[in-house]
Amino acid sequence: MDFKIREDRNGKGRRLTREREAYFQLMRQGYSSREACRVVGINLRTGKRWRNGWHSPPTGKPKPPIYVEASASGLSRYLREEDRIYIADRLREKASIRTIAAELGRSPSTISREIRRNGMPLRGDHNRWAYRPHAAQRRAEQRRPRPKAGKIGQNPELREFIQHSLTLRWSPEQICHALRARFPDRPEMHVVHETIYQALYVQGRGELRRELTKALRTGRARRRLHRQSYKRQPRSIPNMVMISDRPAEAADRAVPGHWEGDLIIGKDGRSAIGTLVERTTRYVMLAHLPTDHNAASTRDALVESVKTLPPHLRRSLTWDQGSEMASHQAFTIATDIPVYFCNPASPWQRGSNENTNGLLRQYFPKGTDLSAHSSERLNAVAAELNGRPRKTLGWETPAERLSKLLAATRQ
Structure with missing residues (x-):
């Protein structure tokens, strides 16, 4: 990449426009965030804030992520509006999902999920399905912002069941299987155990009370890495049978x-x-x-x-x-x-x-x-x-x- 790091950075409030553009270009080329930050010459935390926004700045309101349009010539991680237009055109021509995926260089599941999530019933008739690319683009953009309200926080019945089970010292995995057994036909009551752990340990989401971590087997208020197990010295016991x-x-x-x-x-x-x-x-x-x-x-x-x-x-x-x-x-x-x-x-x-x-x-x-x-x-x-x-x-x-x-x- 033909890029030279700008030496003059003393101006207060100066925006690192060229560094930011170079950072996102490296990310699109497949570089890791750490490597892209090293090449451009910025702090790893700066690159993270450019990508994800700044949720808790010292002053002012939270800063949203910096939106950088992907290059039209390269393959973006997300479907672009021109991709959705192409999908709509090929659907009208009765092309199969796998054919469209091969032509766009995508997985068939990506195209299938896109049509299912962003399509809509035609004139209110659920038997007739339409895929409108511009409306699909708006729906995708509306879903993209983070953070989002979690499933537990949106469902009071689910939250109450999980909190009651935690007070009985059930593990999150036991709770998840109990939910599927008790509510087999209600997918809105189904979660995986990692969702419960996230609701307990990732604060600011307001999904589960922090004190419920004491009901977990470890009782820890935060997650920790596994420690090496304690090794005891062997003892001599007469007439042992191994x-x-x-x-x-x-x-x-x-x-x-x-x-x-x-x-x-x-x-x-x-x-x-x-x-x-x-x-x-x-x-x-x-x-x-x-x-x-x-x-x-x-x-x-x-x-x-x-x-x-x-x-x-x-x-x-x-x-x-x-x-x-x-x-x-x-x-x-x-x-x-x-x-x-x-x-x-x-x-x-x-x-x-x-x-x-x-x-x-x-x-x-x-x-x-x-x-x-x-x-x-x-x-x-x-x-x-x-x-x-x-x-x-x-x-x-x-x-x-x-x-x-x-x-x-x-x-």
């Missing part, structure tokens, strides 16, 4: 009765709650450990929890190499449930339990005293988790799936 020796039926989750377990630890490591998750149904049981979580206390609490299970639901228990399970042999003698241990630093080997422990942190946050919770409270939390629809169960609840298995066993 997960490689576990029956194959436990790995494929085809047979119920195989459990995964762990502890969630409270403030200063002084209190804990034992968690048990059935691999096939994801059914949750919680063990009360109000005073300590040494090997003897953990063994007794787990024995108390599993003694209510029928024999065919006592097949195995998978645990990590925590010292709290040092009395695993005594637990097996008392319950007839063999215990298998995961490899060091391999939390994915008991993934259902890791996922459940994350869900439980919504009820029992890190750094709190877990001994303050009674057995009745633990049972209520387990019942609420077992009543949540789960994606991995085809959006059934763990309680529903377990009751089906028990009913099939009685027959």
Whole structure:
């Protein structure tokens, strides 16, 4: 490109007209915004404001994006008015969608979507459809400005349903599938889970209350990158039987009765709650450990929890190499449930339990005293988790799936 950056930039309020034109020309040629800014010699934020506008300037009203007409000789990202005129002419000649797309160098879906979105019924008759290029151009220009009101903000019924479900600690993905199940014939009530996250985290849209982020599993007020998982040092437990020796039926989750377990630890490591998750149904049981979580206390609490299970639901228990399970042999003698241990630093080997422990942190946050919770409270939390629809169960609840298995066993 034959372009030289202007050296005189000291004039107050001077508009960088040539730089702006060169920037947009580079963007049309396929350069990234960062590369175009580097070539022209402007700040990356300046190029962003030229493209998207300035929504929160220090003074004055928000600045709209700078409109630059695409070159007629090049292929624009958006359909131009001459493209729409060509589409209208070829439609009158009975040309197919694919033929028009090939002639314009566009995808057939682009042409089909353009006709569907910007066409209109002829004289009010929905059986006769017309495509008028100039009216289509006006419609496209009216839809283009940003920002737009989101789907959740436009629909009070949808917003109320989502907010109520969030207060029940449902995840956005669970809410989306519940909406499709409850309103199958109402597409205006259907959203994807990213729409809910955007309504929570992108403020200024006024769609969902900011405090509802506390009901999410992470409870974060803003999004963060994933951190590297914590690696624990392996512990020596006598007579361990490793997960490689576990029956194959436990790995494929085809047979119920195989459990995964762990502890969630409270403030200063002084209190804990034992968690048990059935691999096939994801059914949750919680063990009360109000005073300590040494090997003897953990063994007794787990024995108390599993003694209510029928024999065919006592097949195995998978645990990590925590010292709290040092009395695993005594637990097996008392319950007839063999215990298998995961490899060091391999939390994915008991993934259902890791996922459940994350869900439980919504009820029992890190750094709190877990001994303050009674057995009745633990049972209520387990019942609420077992009543949540789960994606991995085809959006059934763990309680529903377990009751089906028990009913099939009685027959």
